[in-house]
Amino acid sequence: MARRPRILVINPNSNEAVTEGLRQAVKPLTYADGPEIVCETLAEGPFGVETQEHVESVTLPLRRKVESTNDADAFIIACYSDPGLFVAREGTSRPVFGIAECGVLTALSRADRFGVIAIKSRSIPRHIRYLRQMGLMERLAGERPLEMSVAETASGDGTLARMITVGRELKDLDGAGAIVMGCAGMARHRKPLEDALGIPVIDPTQAAVTMAIGTLAVG
Template sequence: MSRRARILVINPNSNEAVTDGLADALEPLAFTDGPEIVCRTLREGPFGIESQKDAESVTLPLARLVAEDPADAFIIACYSDPGLHVCREATPRPVFGIAECGVLTALSRADRFGVIAIKAGSIRRHLRYLRQMGLMERLAGERPLEMSVAETASGEGTLARMIAVGRELRDLDGAEALVMGCAGMARHRKALEDELGIPVIDPTQAAVAMAIGAVQVAQMR
């Protein structure tokens, strides 16, 4: 009997509530004959990744985990994609960053996309990444919730604030699709999309969908 493939989704911060939210959001992507989807918390990480310093601090722990774990594919479930290229050097198996996957998925749904950030301080880091990807012309705008990662994961008042910011991105900036710029927002995707009437991309779901495709194709005979 062949071994069941496994996709490891790594939450690079140490907040278990974020990991629990990811597991709930990814449950619809699991199917009987498909890869097992496992969510794991990087205990060495900060409680929330909200600065470049936070992002850099998890690079080497992530690379060690990816190098040692036998999973068939890996997801770095933080919108800064910390350590993405270092992790890709650490394993021959595919490694997906949720920011990269979320934006690429949004581009398949709309001409211009917007991003909901957790804080204004995150936006400069996100814009730098989009410039590296050559996608600034497709960005309608990015606006912050001004909440912490922990606050978005707790759910108290998060959806209402996301709706308000999403309306600004849609009505003022012209966004035709939205990307949720933090893994902790995962549980609010459907409600936000229903309220705004435009596609809302949870980047972790987008990354796992791509990983499933990569793993399934790799198993084809």
Template sequence: MSGPIVVINPNSNQAVTDGLDRALAPFRLDGGPEIKCVTLAEGPFGVESQVHSDQVVLPLVNLLGQHPDASAFVIACYSDPGIDACRSVSPVPVFGIQESGVLTALSRADRIGIVAISGASEKRHRLYMRRMGISDRIAGERALNITVDESARGSGTFARLQEIGNRLIEDGAEALVLGCAGMALHRAPLEAELGIPVIDPTQAAVTAALGAVLAKRF
């Protein structure tokens, strides 16, 4: 039996972790690995700046060591904080949701749009996409300009997602990536509303983790 896929919320907001847990319910397969969502207690309430992203790196590395039975890890923050450090010490695969979400969207469309949590996030995301070598397939990135907590619990979040999604479609996006783990529960209704693929990056990363774990059985 495979150990759990451990999905780590690097911020300390339990509401975000609870939303991830609900969004990942369909991925808990009979006979498949457990999917365990955990919160990084040492993290900021929301990872909303480069400083926040950098400050969780060592706590994330330490948290990996607390789950020696894990079959894979998912870092559930869109800027993939600490992914290189975590991969350097983990004996099992480590997936980042930005990398996984973008790659999944690119398998569905030629040009994609990114829904950012805030304008402050855009440079961090842009640098990562340049590193991935896929900048020329990004139709645009637009920000909701809300907090991580509002993305998970805000009453006006869905209306704002619709507005930004339509603007990205006008920019030429043929698929969208939700650029924050807190948006997970909005994916399906937003896709139905906009009529194009909408990728929740945590679901994309867990799908990749499931594939890696299940492949080891054969």
């Protein structure tokens, strides 16, 4: 019997609550004959990837993780800054997906202009640099922060209510036709947020895993 393909989803921060949220987010994408989807925590990562220093600190550990993992057919870097994405791709011939890149590309297939919910204001310049690099600034309606930590978005009270408020601002004031959740820790709030806003809400980890499944299916 042939081995099922395996997709490894790597949480670059060391917060296990975020990793558990990822597991719950990808459950709808699992099916009997489909790839095995495994979510792991990068133990040496910071508790939340919230600054450029945090991003840089996990780049080489992610590269080593990808290089040393021999039983995965595709990799997902589950942090909205896509840390280490390009250097990890240099370390393997297997596909490596970043959730920010995949989340934005998925949003573009659902609406002309998209908005992003960030965790904090200081995350936004980093995200904007990436979107400029991707050549997608004209499609960005806006990005607004929750002013919460990664840990708070993953397990804190009041997160969904705050996300709904910010999401409505992106929709009604900025003209976003779809929303990308700009942190892997927001995963559990996707469906209720979409129900509240009435427009597509993209969980970037789900978007990346969906792309990986398709890539492996036709590969």
